[in-house]
Amino acid sequence: MPTKTDLRDDIQHHLKYSLGKDAGHAQITDWRLALSYAIRDRIVDPWFASTRATYAQKGKRVYYLSMEFLIGRLLEDAVVNLGLMDEAEAAFKANDLSLDDVLGDEPDAALGNGGLGRLAACFLESLSTIGCPAYGYGIRYEHGLFKQSFHEGRQIESPEDWLTQPHAWEFERPEAAFRIGFGGSVEELGGKTVWTPSEAVIAEAFDTPIIGWEGRWANTLRLWAAKPEQVFDLDRFNAGDYYGAAEPENLARTISRVLYPDDTTDEGKRLRLKQEFFFTAASLRDILRRFESEYDDLELLPQKVAIQLNDTHPAIAGPELVRLLADEKGMPVEKAIEIARGCLSYTNHTLLPEALERWSEGLMRDLLPRHMQLIEEIDAAHARENPSRGVTMTDDGDVLMGPLAFAMAHKVNGVSALHTELMKETVFEELHRLHPDRIVNQTNGVTPRRWVLSANPRLSALITEAIGDGWVDDLERLSKLEPMADDKTFRDAFAAAKRANKADLANYLGDRGTNVDPDAMFDVQIKRIHEYKRQHLNIIETIAHWQEIKDNPGAGWVPRVKIFGGKAAPGYVFAKEIIHLINAVAEVINTDADTGHLLKVAYPANYNVTLAERLIPAAELSEQISTAGKEASGTGNMKFALNGALTVGTLDGANVEIRDLVGAENFFLFGMTADEVVKRREVEGHAQKAIDADPRLKRALDAIRSGTFGPGFEGIVDNVSGPDYFLVASDFTDFYRAQREVEKAYADQDAWTRMAVLNTARSGWFSSDRTIRGYMRDVWYSEALAAE
Ligand code: CJB
Numbered sequence: 106m107p108t109k110t111d112l113r114d115d116i117q118h119h120l121k122y123s124l125g126k127d128a129g130h131a132q133i134t135d136w137r138l139a140l141s142y143a144i145r146d147r148i149v150d151p152w153f154a155s156t157r158a159t160y161a162q163k164g165k166r167v168y169y170l171s172m173e174f175l176i177g178r179l180l181e182d183a184v185v186n187l188g189l190m191d192e193a194e195a196a197f198k199a200n201d202l203s204l205d206d207v208l209g210d211e212p213d214a215a216l217g218n219g220g221l222g223r224l225a226a227c228f229l230e231s232l233s234t235i236g237c238p239a240y241g242y243g244i245r246y247e248h249g250l251f252k253q254s255f256h257e258g259r260q261i262e263s264p265e266d267w268l269t270q271p272h273a274w275e276f277e278r279p280e281a282a283f284r285i286g287f288g289g290s291v292e293e294l295g296g297k298t299v300w301t302p303s304e305a306v307i308a309e310a311f312d313t314p315i316i317g318w319e320g321r322w323a324n325t326l327r328l329w330a331a332k333p334e335q336v337f338d339l340d341r342f343n344a345g346d347y348y349g350a351a352e353p354e355n356l357a358r359t360i361s362r363v364l365y366p367d368d369t370t371d372e373g374k375r376l377r378l379k380q381e382f383f384f385t386a387a388s389l390r391d392i393l394r395r396f397e398s399e400y401d402d403l404e405l406l407p408q409k410v411a412i413q414l415n416d417t418h419p420a421i422a423g424p425e426l427v428r429l430l431a432d433e434k435g436m437p438v439e440k441a442i443e444i445a446r447g448c449l450s451y452t453n454h455t456l457l458p459e460a461l462e463r464w465s466e467g468l469m470r471d472l473l474p475r476h477m478q479l480i481e482e483i484d485a486a487h488a489r490e491n492p493s494r495g496v497t498m499t500d501d502g503d504v505l506m507g508p509l510a511f512a513m514a515h516k517v518n519g520v521s522a523l524h525t526e527l528m529k530e531t532v533f534e535e536l537h538r539l540h541p542d543r544i545v546n547q548t549n550g551v552t553p554r555r556w557v558l559s560a561n562p563r564l565s566a567l568i569t570e571a572i573g574d575g576w577v578d579d580l581e582r583l584s585k586l587e588p589m590a591d592d593k594t595f596r597d598a599f600a601a602a603k604r605a606n607k608a609d610l611a612n613y614l615g616d617r618g619t620n621v622d623p624d625a626m627f628d629v630q631i632k633r634i635h636e637y638k639r640q641h642l643n644i645i646e647t648i649a650h651w652q653e654i655k656d657n658p659g660a661g662w663v664p665r666v667k668i669f670g671g672k673a674a675p676g677y678v679f680a681k682e683i684i685h686l687i688n689a690v691a692e693v694i695n696t697d698a699d700t701g702h703l704l705k706v707a708y709p710a711n712y713n714v715t716l717a718e719r720l721i722p723a724a725e726l727s728e729q730i731s732t733a734g735k736e737a738s739g740t741g742n743m744k745f746a747l748n749g750a751l752t753v754g755t756l757d758g759a760n761v762e763i764r765d766l767v768g769a770e771n772f773f774l775f776g777m778t779a780d781e782v783v784k785r786r787e788v789e790g791h792a793q794k795a796i797d798a799d800p801r802l803k804r805a806l807d808a809i810r811s812g813t814f815g816p817g818f819e820g821i822v823d824n825v826s827g828p829d830y831f832l833v834a835s836d837f838t839d840f841y842r843a844q845r846e847v848e849k850a851y852a853d854q855d856a857w858t859r860m861a862v863l864n865t866a867r868s869g870w871f872s873s874d875r876t877i878r879g880y881m882r883d884v885w886y887s888e889a890l891a892a893e
Pocket of ligand 1: 218219220221222224368369370454455460520549736737738739740758
C-alpha cells in the first residue's frame with residue numbers, strides 16, 4: 106500500500122502513465138485528475154478490507170435507495186478524510202500550483218435537487234465513518250441538475266455536463282448488469298405467474314468508493330446507467346436509415362440521461378416512473394444476488410439486508426421485491442410480503458400534498474402490469490389484516506405511493522421531531538392508528554467532515570486548538586467549547602475567523618459584480634426557491650427596511666448584506682418570478698447612493714454544494730423562515746448553526762430542535778406556529794387584514810406594484826395580498842420585528858460573538874453520524890464493523 110510520503114511521486118506517476126502528460130504541458134485538470142487517481146489508489150485497499158470484513162463477519166448490509174445523491178466535489182472530501190491535506194499542498198507547491206486551484210477544478214456532481222439528495226450524500230459519508238456496511242444505490246445521470254444563470258434578472262437554465270471530463274472516482278462494472286423490462290403481459294404458466302416484458306434495457310453498474318474519516322472504512326455508491334440491449338440496428342443502418350439505426354440506444358439512454366429538476370412536486374411523467382423502476386429493480390436484483398452468494402435461506406433476508414427507501418421514489422421496491430420472491434423464487438405471496446417488509450423501511454421528507462407521488466393505475470398497468478396486480482394483492486392483504494379500516498393504496502384511479510411504501514415498510518420515519526408528529530396527525534393519520542409502532546423519528550444531520558472541517562478550515566483549526574481533534578467524528582464534543590464563550594481571547598479568535606471568511610466571500614461576490622463591505626452583517630438565505638420557503642417574505646422585508654433607511658439614512662443603521670442563493674424548478678412560474686424580483690430589487694438597491702453603504706443584495710447564480718461551502722462559513726445570520734409545518738426538517742439550518750451563524754426562524758422542521766439546543770436567547774424566533782398557521786388560514790381576508798394593520802408592509806407592496814423595481818411583479822403582490830396560502834403577509838410584522846432584534850444584537854459585536862460560539866458549541870447533535878446511529882438502532886437493526 107502506498108504511504109503518505111510518496112504522494113508527490115504518485116501524482117507524477119499518474120500524470121505520466123494514466124494521463125500521458127509531462128509536467129511542462131499539464132493543465133490544471135490534468136493535475137487534478139492525477140491527484141484524484143493517486144488518492145483513489147489509497148482508497149482501494151481500505152475499500153477491499155471493508156468488503157472482506159463484511160463477508161468474514163457475516164455483517165448485515167444497509168442499502169440506501171435514492172433517486173438523488175447530491176455529492177458535490179469528492180476530491181477534497183477524500184483528501185481530508187485520509188488526512189493528506191498537508192502532503193497534497195506540499196506536492197503542488199513543488200510544482201508552483203495551489204492545492205485550492207486544483208481542488209477547485211473538479212466539477213460539482215449535482216445528482217440531486219436539494220436537501221433530500223444532499224442528505225443522502227451526508228449519510229453515505231457517515232455510514233463509512235461509522236463502519237456500517239452499506240451501499241448507496243441510484244442513477245448515474247449523464248446530466249445532473251441544470252446550471253442556472255441570470256439574464257435581465259431572470260433564471261436561464263442550461264444543461265449540466267459533469268461527465269464531459271473523465272470522472273476519476275468511478276469504476277465501470279460491465280459484468281454487473283441486469284436486464285430491466287417494461288410493459289408486456291402476465292400469464293399463468295404451469296402454476297407460475299410469468300411476466301413477459303415488451304421492452305427492456307440493460308442497467309450497468311458504476312461504483313464509486315466513499316471513504317470515511319481517517320480512512321478506516323469505505324462503502325460503495327453504485328449508480329446504474331441505462332444501456333440498450335442491442336447497441337445498434339444494423340439492418341436499419343444498411344437500409345440507409347442512419348438515425349433509426351441509433352434509436353434503440355437513444356431510447357435506452359434516455360432513462361439515465363437527466364435528473365428530474367423538480368423539487369417537492371410530483372411530475373407525473375412516464376419517464377420518471379421508468380427511472381424509478383429502472384434503478385430500484387436493478388438494485389434489488391443486485392442485493393438478492395449478493396445475498397444468495399452467501400446464504401441459501403431466503404427467510405434470513407431481513408436479518409442480513411436492510412433497504413431504506415429515500416422518499417417514495419423507490420417505493421416500487423415493495424411490489425418488485427414481492428415479485429422477485431414470489432414469482433421468481435417460488436415463495437407464497439403473503440410470505441413474500443412479510444419478508445419484504447422485514448427488509449424495507451421508508452423515509453418521508455415532505456407533507457406537501459403536491460409532492461406525494463401518485464401514478465395512474467392505467468400507466469402502472471401499462472408499464473408494470475405484474476406490479477399493478479401485486480399492488481392490488483398488497484392492498485387486499487392489508488385490508489384483510491385490518492378489516493375495520495378503510496385505508497387503501499389507490500384513490501380515484503391512482504396508486505398512492507406513500508401508503509404503499511408505508512404498508513410495505515416495517516418502519517417509517519420523519520426527519521425532524523415536529524415533522525414526525527405532523528405525519529402522525531395528517532397524511533398518515535389512519536395508517537398510524539393501525540400501526541402505532543411503525544412511525545419513528547430520525548432528525549436529519551450533516552457530516553461535519555465536509556460542512557465544518559473542510560468548508561471552514563479557520564474555524565476548524567480554532568476548535569482543534571481549543572479542544573483537540575476528537576470532535577471531527579464525535580461532534581457532541583463541541584460542547585467543550587461552551588465555557589470558552591466567556592473567554593474574550595477565544596471570542597476574538599472566533600470573530601477573526603468569521604471576519605476572514607467574510608473577506609473571502611466579499612472578494613468572491615466582488616468578482617461577480619456585487620461589491621460588499623466585509624464588516625456588514627452577512628445575512629444568508631440559500632435553498633431551493635419555493636413559496637413555502639418564503640424568499641418573497643425576505644425580499645419584501647428587505648424593501649421595507651430599505652425604505653426606512655432612505656427616510657432617515659443617518660439613524661445609525663447596522664450595515665447588512667442580504668445574500669440569496671437557489672434555483673427554481675424550470676416549470677415553477679411563481680418561484681421564477683421571486684428570483685426575478687430579488688434580482689430587480691438588487692439592481693435598484695445596490696445602485697442607491699443614499700443607502701449603498703448600509704444595504705446590499707447579492708444573488709450569486711448557480712447555487713450548488715460548492716457555493717454552499719463558500720457561503721455558510723461566512724454567514725452570520727441564517728434565514729430559516731418557512732411557513733410553520735411546511736419544511737420537513739431543513740439541513741442548511743444545521744450547517745449554519747455549526748458554523749457560528751445565528752438563526753432567524755420560525756418554529757418549523759429542525760429549527761425547533763436547534764432552538765431547544767442552542768437556547769432561545771441565542772435564536773431569533775418569529776412567526777406563527779404550525780397550529781396557528783392552520784387557524785389563521787381560516788380567517789376571512791387574513792392577508793388584507795395583515796396589510797391594513799402594517800403600513801410598512803403596505804408601503805413595500807405598493808412600491809413593488811407601482812413599478813419601483815420594474816414591471817411584471819403584480820403576480821407576487823396579488824398573491825401576497827390575496828390567497829397568501831403561505832401567510833407571508835400575516836407573518837411579516839413579526840418578521841420585521843425579529844430583524845430589528847437581530848440588528849440590536851449585532852450592534853454589540855462581542856455579545857453577538859458569544860452567541861455565535863454557543864451556537865457552534867451546542868449544535869454537535871446535528872452530526873449525520875448521530876442520525877445514522879439512530880437508523881442503525883431503530884430501523885435497520887445493524888451493527889458497525891471494523892475493517893481488518
Ligand atoms: N425535500 O429536498 C427535498 N425534496 C423533496 O422532494 C422532498 C423533501 C427536503 O428533504 C430534506 C431532507 O430530509 C429536508 O431537510 C427538507 O426539509 C425537505 O424539504
